[in-house]
Amino acid sequence: MRLGSVQQKIPCVFVTEVKQEPSRKRDCQQFQVVATESVSPVAVVAQVHHAVATEKLDGTCCYVSVYKGRPHLWARLDRKPNKQADKRFKKHQRSHHSCKGFLWSVEEDFKPVPETWVPALGVKHHSGQPVPDEHGHIPGWVPVEKDNKQYCWHASVLDPDLRAALVLRPSAEDGDALEVVPLPLADLLERTLELIGTNVNGNPYGLGSKKTPVHLLVSHGALRIRDPPPVDFQQLCSWFRESPEGRVEGIVWHCHDGTLFKVHRHHLGLRWPEGDPSLGERAVVVAVGSGDNVFRSGGGVVVRKDSFALFSALSGRRFSRLMDITFTL
Known part of the structure; x- marks a missing residue:
């Protein structure tokens, strides 16, 4: 079973309510969305009790799709309201205790996006314009270009010559361990992935260093x-608090009909991160082929210092914890 691609915001598995108190998840947000004890009726219909449970990762969402005729990595860029529209939207939320019924003008209410931006799959359209979701965002993607500093950490996991990316996945030989492997972007087409690491979301997994x-x-x-x-x-509260495997940001359930549901620790009033996340403590094997850390330029040999070169120097090494990966420069 190939598990679902994340194109839209995933709804909570529980019925939620809005509390007028500072958010634990987002700075400067004066309300927070919390779970009630009632399972969402939509999740019940989708048979969430029989779904596949997977770890929700704390990173930034990416997408592999065709750009200029070739497989390419895209970064998540949600189109958001400008300041004036956002004020009107929040005023509506406060007075109605709901996002429903607010009328948007996509042309006037939203910040500009690059010409290469495309709306995510499943975004509804009206009169040729994408329609914002209930949060007032229009999910979308922009291609990762190597000269765009905003997406330099996305670019760091790519080898443009090999058209490949550095991927962390469960080890094929040891189910309890992980492995770092280079995978052709063509093998990842139409999948979504999470970029995690040193400069993403405060690096809860302890990867690398400055x-x-x-x-x-x-x-x-x-x-x-x-x-x-x-x-x-x-x-679920007990599992997050007491189980070693529960030291995760959350759970995403993949239902058999392709529907996704999630629960975040913040939905349950729990802190994140809490202690050392379980992912960072899993053993990992580096399986990035050696010999690819040099290239010829102008008749000379130049030593590469990108992520592929760093990991190729560790090829075959096993670390007892993911957070223990270190490089000798």
Whole structure:
């Protein structure tokens, strides 16, 4: 079973409510969305109790699709309202205790985006214009260009010559361990992945350092939870608090009809990160082929210092913890 691609914001597996108190997840947000103890009726219909539970990763979403005729990595860029429209939207939220019923003008209310921006799959359109979701965002993607500093950490996991990316996945030989491998972008077409690492979301997994940043891609749904708790508010709270495997940002359930649901620790009033996340403590094997860390330029040999070169120097090494990966420069 190939697990779902993440194109839209994933709804919570529980019915949620808005509390007028500072958010634990987002600075400067004066409200937070919390879960009630009732499982979402939509999730029940989708048979979430029989779904595949996977780890929700704390990174930034990416997408592999064709750009200029070739497989290419795209970065997530949600089109968001400008300041004036955002004020009107929040005023509507406060007075109606809901996002429903707010009228948008896509042409006037939203910040500009690059010409290369495309809306995510599944975004509804009206009169040729993409329609914002309930949060007032229009999910979308922009291609990662190597000369764009905003996406330099996305570019760091790519080898433009090999058309490949550095991917972290469960080891084929040891299910408890992970492995870092280069995969052709063509093998990842139409998949979404999470970019994690040193300069993403405060680096909760402890990857790399300021001197030698480490970034990797993880396919969504790749990290299955081996013994997941039932979809029950109290049992999930206990699992997050007490189980070593529960030291994760959240859970994403992949239903058999392709529907996705999630729960974040913040939905349950729990902190994140809490201690050392379980991902950072898993053993990892580096399986990036050696010999690719030099190239010829103008008749001379230039030593490469990108992520592929750094990992190729460690090819065959096994580390007891993902966070222990270190490079000798």
